[in-house]
Amino acid sequence: MATVDIQVPLELWDDAEKTGSIVIWLYKDGAKVTEGEVIAEMLFEKATFELVAPATGTLHIAVEPEVPVALGDSIGTITT
Amino acid sequence: MSNDQATSTADVPASAFDDLTQSASSRVMTCARAQREALEWEMTHDKSVFMLGEDVYGMGGVFGTADGLGAKFGKERILDTPISETGFIGMAAGAAIAGMRPVIELAYVDFIGVCYNAIVNYAAKTRYMSGGQLNVPMVLLTGTGGGYNNAAQHSQCLHATLAHMPGVKVVCPTNAYDAKGMMHQAIRDDDFVVYLMHKGAAGVGWMGPTVKTTLAEVPQNDYTVPFGKVKVYREGTDVTIVGVGLSVHHALEAAEELAKEGISAEVVDLRSLVPLDRDGIMESVSKTGRLIVADEDYMSYGVSGEVIASVVERDPTVLKAPPSRVCVPDVPIPYSRALENYVLPLTGRIADAARSFF
Numbered sequence: 024m025a026t027v028d029i030q031v032p033l034e035l036w037d038d039a040e041k042t043g044s045i046v047i048w049l050y051k052d053g054a055k056v057t058e059g060e061v062i063a064e065m066l067f068e069k070a071t072f073e074l075v076a077p078a079t080g081t082l083h084i085a086v087e088p089e090v091p092v093a094l095g096d097s098i099g100t101i102t103t
Numbered sequence: 104m105s106n107d108q109a110t111s112t113a114d115v116p117a118s119a120f121d122d123l124t125q126s127a128s129s130r131v132m133t134c135a136r137a138q139r140e141a142l143e144w145e146m147t148h149d150k151s152v153f154m155l156g157e158d159v160y161g162m163g164g165v166f167g168t169a170d171g172l173g174a175k176f177g178k179e180r181i182l183d184t185p186i187s188e189t190g191f192i193g194m195a196a197g198a199a200i201a202g203m204r205p206v207i208e209l210a211y212v213d214f215i216g217v218c219y220n221a222i223v224n225y226a227a228k229t230r231y232m233s234g235g236q237l238n239v240p241m242v243l244l245t246g247t248g249g250g251y252n253n254a255a256q257h258s259q260c261l262h263a264t265l266a267h268m269p270g271v272k273v274v275c276p277t278n279a280y281d282a283k284g285m286m287h288q289a290i291r292d293d294d295f296v297v298y299l300m301h302k303g304a305a306g307v308g309w310m311g312p313t314v315k316t317t318l319a320e321v322p323q324n325d326y327t328v329p330f331g332k333v334k335v336y337r338e339g340t341d342v343t344i345v346g347v348g349l350s351v352h353h354a355l356e357a358a359e360e361l362a363k364e365g366i367s368a369e370v371v372d373l374r375s376l377v378p379l380d381r382d383g384i385m386e387s388v389s390k391t392g393r394l395i396v397a398d399e400d401y402m403s404y405g406v407s408g409e410v411i412a413s414v415v416e417r418d419p420t421v422l423k424a425p426p427s428r429v430c431v432p433d434v435p436i437p438y439s440r441a442l443e444n445y446v447l448p449l450t451g452r453i454a455d456a457a458r459s460f461f
Contacts, residue, residue, distance in 0.1 A: 044308075046133070046308045046313060047131070047306065047313055048131075049130045049131055050130065050131070051131075064133065064136070064306075064308070066308030066309075068309075069309040071135075071167050071170075071307060071308045088313070089312055
């Protein structure tokens with residue numbers, strides 16, 4: 024059992040001063056997810072980005088859609 | 104027209120719309136992502152499928168339908184075009200006649216005017232004019248609708264204008280499950296299909312918060328949703344609300360409000376304008392006896408009138424009251440948000456139309 028942080032990747036968008044948000048989690052809290060698959064969509068200005076699972080395990084969602092988040096923010100965890 | 108390529112016809116479980124109840128590892132998707140997944144599958148499995156349009160290679164198109172596909176399939180199969188809808192739709196029709204399966208991204212349906220000759224006279228008529236010797240297996244994917252202050256030239260639906268023409272199939276999925284299955288169906292179809300996605304139902308961030316009822320569980324595998332069958336989103340006994348595109352979701356909200364007042368509304372999604380499931384419409388209205396059509400297109404000479412005609416031509420005696428149309432009055436879509444909301448067929452107007460029956 025290990026816990027892996029799900030962070031907004033630092034390179035997801037260009038301007039580190041600005042915030043984006045989660046559009047949708049593709050899986051529910053507690054779902055099993057696989058490393059490398061898309062688990063959420065994120066919005067920055069007008070563009071949508073995909074967020075992939077950093078590990079295989081159980082998803083725990085910490086930040087709901089439509090809440091402003093910055094690059095590097097932790098938005099959930101995966102317990103392996 | 105052939106419509107016999109369905110490999111599976113499973114319908115999405117009702118639970119997918121209620122509260123997104125998911126089995127442990129199923130996925131919920133937006134319409135935009137679901138249609139992309141179908142396109143990617145078809146391009147992987149059929150070398151004759153290619154995509155063309157403005158900003159599709161690098162940017163993935165305005166709805167992200169081609170996100171990542173440029174890198175995967177290259178510039179030969181994800182073709183960036185100049186801003187000339189006339190040129191690239193004509194080119195696609197030619198490619199389709201020659202045996203390719205083009206998927207055209209025409210960002211907004213409002214731009215369709217300049218390509219009408221290619222659509223009306225080539226894409227829609229070649230099969231007929233050639234005595235069935237030439238097919239036009241082409242998909243025109245385009246965004247419709249308003250609700251985001253983009254004014255009169257970027258907010259229209261215009262689906263009746265397309266559905267009016269013989270030789271064109273016109274579909275308008277409203278949830279992610281249908282979006283994927285109908286995209287598979289459209290690409291595999293040997294005839295010209297116009298695939299309309301209301302911008303507000305697509306689930307693209309720039310349209311604002313995602314409409315929850317557009318989200319659905321989407322299987323990983325390929326599947327088709329055949330054209331020409333309505334979907335009953337919500338069953339009811341007092342009034343049928345037939346919707347097209349995003350109006351289906353406003354109708355669902357209206358049905359929720361009406362339920363609190365003791366009015367039981369059935370919400371029927373047309374899903375496909377051509378072919379039109381007149382039997383499915385009739386079945387619902389025969390049960391409820393009252394009909395509202397919620398349609399974001401202009402009211403006069405539109406789909407709303409066609410739906411009503413489908414009922415009264417068969418049996419007007421099923422109606423307990425004159426049917427009602429909740430549409431855009433015959434005016435351009437205003438830029439001002441207040442005025443735009445006034446003309447759009449939003450939840451309040453739909454609910455009021457239902458209340459006026461009782």
